[in-house]
Amino acid sequence: MTTPIALIDCNSYYVSCERAFDASLKDVPVVVLSNNDGCVIARSAESKALGIKMGDPIHHLRDMVRRHGIRVLSSNYTLYGDMQRRVIAACEAFARDFEIYSIDETFLDLAGFEDRDLVAHAQAMRNQVQQWTTIPTCVGIAGTKTLAKLANRAAKTDPRFGGVADLRDDAVRRKVMDVIEVGDVWGVGRATATKLLDLDIRTAAALRDMPMKQARAVGTVVLERLVAELRGEAANAVEAIEPQRKGMAVTRSFGTPVTRFDHLMGALTEYAMRAGEKLRAHGLVAGRLTAFFHTNRHRPDRPQYAASRAVTLHPMTADSLKLIAAARRGAERAWRDGYAFTKAGVILENLVASELRPRTLFEEPDDRRARLMSALDEINGRFGKWSAVTASQGFKREWKLRADSRSPAWTTRLSDLPLVKT
DNA sequence: TCTGGGGTCCTAGGACCC
DNA sequence: TCTGGGGTCCTAGGACCC
Numbered sequence: 001m002t003t004p005i006a007l008i009d010c011n012s013y014y015v016s017c018e019r020a021f022d023a024s025l026k027d028v029p030v031v032v033l034s035n036n037d038g039c040v041i042a043r044s045a046e047s048k049a050l051g052i053k054m055g056d057p058i059h060h061l062r063d064m065v066r067r068h069g070i071r072v073l074s075s076n077y078t079l080y081g082d083m084q085r086r087v088i089a090a091c092e093a094f095a096r097d098f099e100i101y102s103i104d105e106t107f108l109d110l111a112g113f114e115d116r117d118l119v120a121h122a123q124a125m126r127n128q129v130q131q132w133t134t135i136p137t138c139v140g141i142a143g144t145k146t147l148a149k150l151a152n153r154a155a156k157t158d159p160r161f162g163g164v165a166d167l168r169d170d171a172v173r174r175k176v177m178d179v180i181e182v183g184d185v186w187g188v189g190r191a192t193a194t195k196l197l198d199l200d201i202r203t204a205a206a207l208r209d210m211p212m213k214q215a216r217a218v219g220t221v222v223l224e225r226l227v228a229e230l231r232g233e234a235a236n237a238v239e240a241i242e243p244q245r246k247g248m249a250v251t252r253s254f255g256t257p258v259t260r261f262d263h264l265m266g267a268l269t270e271y272a273m274r275a276g277e278k279l280r281a282h283g284l285v286a287g288r289l290t291a292f293f294h295t296n297r298h299r300p301d302r303p304q305y306a307a308s309r310a311v312t313l314h315p316m317t318a319d320s321l322k323l324i325a326a327a328r329r330g331a332e333r334a335w336r337d338g339y340a341f342t343k344a345g346v347i348l349e350n351l352v353a354s355e356l357r358p359r360t361l362f363e364e365p366d367d368r369r370a371r372l373m374s375a376l377d378e379i380n381g382r383f384g385k386w387s388a389v390t391a392s393q394g395f396k397r398e399w400k401l402r403a404d405s406r407s408p409a410w411t412t413r414l415s416d417l418p419l420v421k422t
Numbered sequence: 423t424c425t426g427g428g429g430t431c432c433t434a435g436g437a438c439c440c
Numbered sequence: 441t442c443t444g445g446g447g448t449c450c451t452a453g454g455a456c457c458c
Contacts, residue, residue, distance in 0.1 A: 034425085034427075035426045035427060036424095036425090036426090037426095038424075038425050038426055039425055039426065041427095054423090055426090057424070057425040058424080058425090059423080059425080060424090060425085062424095075426085077427095101457095101458085102458045105458080130448080135451085186456095187456070189455060189456050189457080190456095191456085192453060192455080193457085201438085220432080222432090222456085224457090245429080245430085246430070246431095247428095247429080247430090248428080248429085248435040249427080249428060249429080250428090251426090251427060251428075252426090252429090253425090253426065290451095296425090297425095298425055306452085307451090308450095308451070308452080309450095309451090310449090310450065310451080325433085326449095343426095345427090376443080
């Protein structure tokens with residue numbers, strides 16, 4: 001008997017976070033936009049009912065927004081990240097091991113809780129989260145992570161489950177798998193779904209029943225593992241310990257296209273600064289930096305150019321000024337005149353915990369530089385992101401993105417605290 | 423006019439080296 | 441007529457996830 005796994009998933013998470021602090025958003029259609037106010041990344045139930053899809057560009061929806069009075073918000077990741085900590089805190093007592101899978105989903109290893117009524121257990125957890133954060137959730141319970149995902153989907157889409165679906169029961173599991181489309185299974189994307197449909201494999205149940213050999217032929221070991229999980233054989237454990245991350249990136253689309261090298265460098269400088277902050281916040285150093293930029297891929301009628309150049313960081317470093325220098329070297333090598341660039345970024349790889357980094361022969365301890373970096377982090381942490389910047393970054397940001405309708409930092413900035421009038 | 427950002431894993435060809 | 445093999449790094453791109 002495998003230990004039961006639960007997946008708790010917040011409903012319309014970003015919208016629910018916004019609603020926690022703005023009562024006027026209740027019961028009306030709401031959407032939250034991606035960075036740069038480009039496309040829809042979260043929808044309230046009312047917006048879903050209007051037919052708005054995940055990823056819809058907002059400029060295609062302007063009419064609809066006017067007609068239905070849809071409330072449109074820029075995304076506020078500081079708020080969503082802070083709310084996530086509160087959601088996890090509310091779940092703490094309900095399992096011993098957690099894997100925080102994404103900003104709104106957490107797997108729970110329910111080992112040690114098997115003798116309880118797990119549906120009642122999950123309902124109590126939902127209530128706790130609702131009480132502490134106002135965020136509505138759904139919970140799926142099953143023997144493997146992939147099945148817990150399916151269970152969660154069932155809990156979310158079929159009101160008869162009352163918010164908690166337990167797929168450990170054979171009959172319930174079969175019924176659910178018969179109706180879930182193959183493309184809605186976790187790990188089956190568009191390309192794989194097309195291949196499976198060609199083989200007349202249309203449901204989660206059909207995927208479960210396909211021959212293992214065929215699964216490997218269609219989608220390598222990845223699909224093979226997925227099929228095993230659908231059969232109840234755990235191929236993925238709940239990973240309570242966060243694995244060492246392999247890379248990190250800071251990338252942005254530009255509000256206005258960039259045609260000049262110095263403007264591109266202004267943006268890359270900013271991203272390299274930010275990447276350094278992220279490295280230092282995680283206590284890491286990087287061994288490799290890649291700078292990239294490209295033109296608008298949605299306009300094939302215009303001249304296209306995409307390039308990326310990697311620079312080895314030797315010695316490994318988290319020093320923003322060294323990252324900026326490396327980004328410049330990469331960008332200079334890749335630059336071509338005559339194009340309008342719409343996106344750029346900095347990717348850091350070969351990450352190692354700072355204290356474990358290999359020392360080089362000629363490396364001298366540079367305390368002053370380290371102190372400068374922590375001073376920078378402190379100033380920008382206390383007074384806001386653009387208080388201290390490098391000269392090449394500059395205060396004028398021609399490429400900067402749009403975020404016209406961002407909600408206040410309700411939970412993390414004192415001046416944005418909501419006021420209660422009595 | 424206007425189409426996100428941040429991840430992981432995998433594949434493949436070319437350059438380069440021994 | 442008649443191609444070396446194997447390793448690593450770089451760049452590019454596909455597929456998937458949230």
